[in-house]
Amino acid sequence: MNAALVVIAAAAAMTLALGLAGRSGQDMSFEQWAIAGRGFGGLMTFMLMAGETYTAFTFLDASGWAYGRGAPAYCLLASGAIACMFSYWLLPPIWRYAKQQRLISQPHFFSRKYASPGLGGLVALVGALALFPSIVLQLKGLGVIVSVATGGALGAGPAIWIGAATASVYVIVSGARGVAWNAAVKDCLIFAVVAFLGLYLPARYYGGLGDMFRAIDVAKPDFLAFKPSGSSVLWFQSTVTLTALGFFMWPQAFSAAFAARDARAFRRNAALLPLYQLIVLFAFFCGFAAIQQVPGLAGPEIDQALLRLSLKTFDPWFVGVIGAAGALTALTPAAFLILCVTTLLANDVLRGLYPDVAERKVALFARSLTPAIALFAVYFALWGGRTIAALLLMGYSFVTQLFPATACSLMRKNPMTKQGAAAGIVVGVAAVAYVTLTHSTFVSLMPFLPAQAADVNVGFAALILNALAAAVVSLATRAAKRAAPAPPRGAARPAR
Amino acid sequence: MRFAPWFAVAPALAILGGVAFVNRVEPLVLGMPLVLAWIVGWVAIGAGAMAVLYARDPANASDATKRDRGER
Numbered sequence: 001m002n003a004a005l006v007v008i009a010a011a012a013a014m015t016l017a018l019g020l021a022g023r024s025g026q027d028m029s030f031e032q033w034a035i036a037g038r039g040f041g042g043l044m045t046f047m048l049m050a051g052e053t054y055t056a057f058t059f060l061d062a063s064g065w066a067y068g069r070g071a072p073a074y075c076l077l078a079s080g081a082i083a084c085m086f087s088y089w090l091l092p093p094i095w096r097y098a099k100q101q102r103l104i105s106q107p108h109f110f111s112r113k114y115a116s117p118g119l120g121g122l123v124a125l126v127g128a129l130a131l132f133p134s135i136v137l138q139l140k141g142l143g144v145i146v147s148v149a150t151g152g153a154l155g156a157g158p159a160i161w162i163g164a165a166t167a168s169v170y171v172i173v174s175g176a177r178g179v180a181w182n183a184a185v186k187d188c189l190i191f192a193v194v195a196f197l198g199l200y201l202p203a204r205y206y207g208g209l210g211d212m213f214r215a216i217d218v219a220k221p222d223f224l225a226f227k228p229s230g231s232s233v234l235w236f237q238s239t240v241t242l243t244a245l246g247f248f249m250w251p252q253a254f255s256a257a258f259a260a261r262d263a264r265a266f267r268r269n270a271a272l273l274p275l276y277q278l279i280v281l282f283a284f285f286c287g288f289a290a291i292q293q294v295p296g297l298a299g300p301e302i303d304q305a306l307l308r309l310s311l312k313t314f315d316p317w318f319v320g321v322i323g324a325a326g327a328l329t330a331l332t333p334a335a336f337l338i339l340c341v342t343t344l345l346a347n348d349v350l351r352g353l354y355p356d357v358a359e360r361k362v363a364l365f366a367r368s369l370t371p372a373i374a375l376f377a378v379y380f381a382l383w384g385g386r387t388i389a390a391l392l393l394m395g396y397s398f399v400t401q402l403f404p405a406t407a408c409s410l411m412r413k414n415p416m417t418k419q420g421a422a423a424g425i426v427v428g429v430a431a432v433a434y435v436t437l438t439h440s441t442f443v444s445l446m447p448f449l450p451a452q453a454a455d456v457n458v459g460f461a462a463l464i465l466n467a468l469a470a471a472v473v474s475l476a477t478r479a480a481k482r483a484a485p486a487p488p489r490g491a492a493r494p495a496r
Numbered sequence: 497m498r499f500a501p502w503f504a505v506a507p508a509l510a511i512l513g514g515v516a517f518v519n520r521v522e523p524l525v526l527g528m529p530l531v532l533a534w535i536v537g538w539v540a541i542g543a544g545a546m547a548v549l550y551a552r553d554p555a556n557a558s559d560a561t562k563r564d565r566g567e568r
Contacts, residue, residue, distance in 0.1 A: 049567070065527070071531065071532075073522070074531070074532055074535055076537065077535060077536070078511050078512075078535050078539070080541075081511075081539040081542060082504075082507075082508045082511065082542075083529050084501075084503040084506050085507065085542050085545075085546055086508075086544075087509065088504065088546060088550075089504075091503070096547055110560050208525045208527060209526070209527030209528065210527035212527075213521070213524055213527065213529055214524070217521045217522075217530050224521045224529040224532070225519050225520055225521050225529060225530075225531050226531070226533075231521055233515055236515055237513075237515070237516075238514045240511070240512060241512065243507075250549075264555075264556050267549075267553065267555070268550055268556075269565045270504075270546045270549075270550070271543050271544075271546035271547035271549075271550055272543070274540075274543040274546070275539075275543045275544055277538075277539060278536065278539065281532075281536060284532075351554070352548065
């Protein structure tokens with residue numbers, strides 16, 4: 001038996017034990033299960049939010065991007081940090097409203113703010129469409145990590161099955177509390193491992209960071225800075241801005257925020273999360289170190305750069321530790337995402353269809369849905385083809401379309417009507433699908449623009465159309481209401 | 497706190513706008529390419545600024561806790 005496999009198996013067992021222990025004496029009402037009864041203090045909120053924003057992606061893709069793409073990877077670091085700073089003002093009002101209205105999920109927030117369960121359903125649909133591919137991605141990442149780290153002793157397929165089963169068992173039993181305990185352990189482990197690797201690998205193979213970057217710069221000029229066109233400075237600026245806008249629009253970000261005990265936790269996190277973001281920097285160092293040591297990885301294989309270099313460098317047992325850290329960064333977010341999707345479907349879709357359903361039944365429905373969602377995700381992780389890859393590309397852009405309606409709903413007097421919000425979201429999502437599938441750029445959409453404009457992230461086109469549609473429809477519905485004899489109160493203005 | 501938003505806006509603008517002027521590899525700063533070091537530096541400054549804001553914002557004083565807990 002392989003030493004790496006032993007370490008990873010021990011980590012999986014610990015995950016399950018921690019996840020089950022998270023329940024510890026709590027009676028599991030639906031609110032307890034989905035958002036831990038709004039009981040998490042500052043540290044737990046930090047762990048949950050940090051844990052859900054830094055996933056298998058941090059581990060594999062950040063190093064993979066540095067390895068395969070160079071400078072464009074920097075935008076991963078910048079956008080997260082900027083978004084976290086602005087969360088100082090974004091999250092407290094969202095949390096306060098959620099607390100007053102006893103909200104459970106993100107669509108719940110929209111349906112209450114805009115007094116429209118229909119809008120809540122639409123947001124739930126957008127959220128599920130974006131979340132599901134992310135679950136699949138985490139499971140796929142898990143498969144890659146385990147199979148590479150164990151040298152194939154445990155294949156990707158069985159790893160995915162075991163991982164999905166572990167996650168669904170503890171999600172069913174402990175809900176958000178089980179996830180939070182695992183997030184805490186995982187964060188410490190991954191931080192230690194990535195920081196060590198990020199400092200050790202450049203020192204070992206190049207003698208130091210500076211020498212490593214100099215060697216790369218000589219071998220690949222232009223790789224470490226932004227290019228004059230294509231992945232240019234303009235591309236960086238637009239992509240970072242767009243990504244920062246979408247950062248907290250994910251359903252799981254709302255869920256993590258709802259689990260907090262007070263709003264101060266978010267303000268403190270606004271200082272801590274950007275620093276925590278620097279973990280991505282160490283992942284970059286690993287990826288850069290791999291460029292000349294394990295050359296030749298291309299396409300989706302670039303994500304294996306960190307693991308391949310570790311295999312080449314360390315004893316199997318330490319590769320097992322790295323693999324275990326990686327496996328946890330895939331598994332914990334997967335569990336939380338599964339929790340979010342089932343909450344969305346039970347709380348917003350089921351309740352939307354049958355408003356009188358008892359809370360006990362909603363909770364039961366959510367829990368029984370958990371293994372079904374997990375199975376579905378396993379199916380796509382193992383046999384999913386092109387569709388899932390396309391959806392994945394769009395997921396982030398999809399949730400970004402919720403930003404205008406969220407921002408307007410936080411104003412003292414919301415200028416957006418429910419019809420406007422719905423129109424904006426529908427137009428935005430359709431535009432995202434169109435530009436992604438046709439590979440449009442700003443210049444191909446509007447040929448009169450200068451050639452430089454092709455570098456602006458095309459996601460802005462969708463966001464602009466979204467805002468335009470929302471503004472036009474909001475003005476129209478407002479005018480129509482003023483013309484009507486007795487305007488019904490509260491439809492346009494959210495209940496405060 | 498009238499100027500509070502600037503604590504976040506300034507570092508964000510420095511990252512986004514500044515990259516156009518420091519888009520170079522040499523000189524290396526702390527071993528990192530200049531453009532990467534610029535981003536990392538402003539992330540750290542931004543985190544520091546948010547910590548100062550957190551300490552000075554009256555909303556975080558202990559008597560503001562009630563409002564923070566969503567009680568009116």
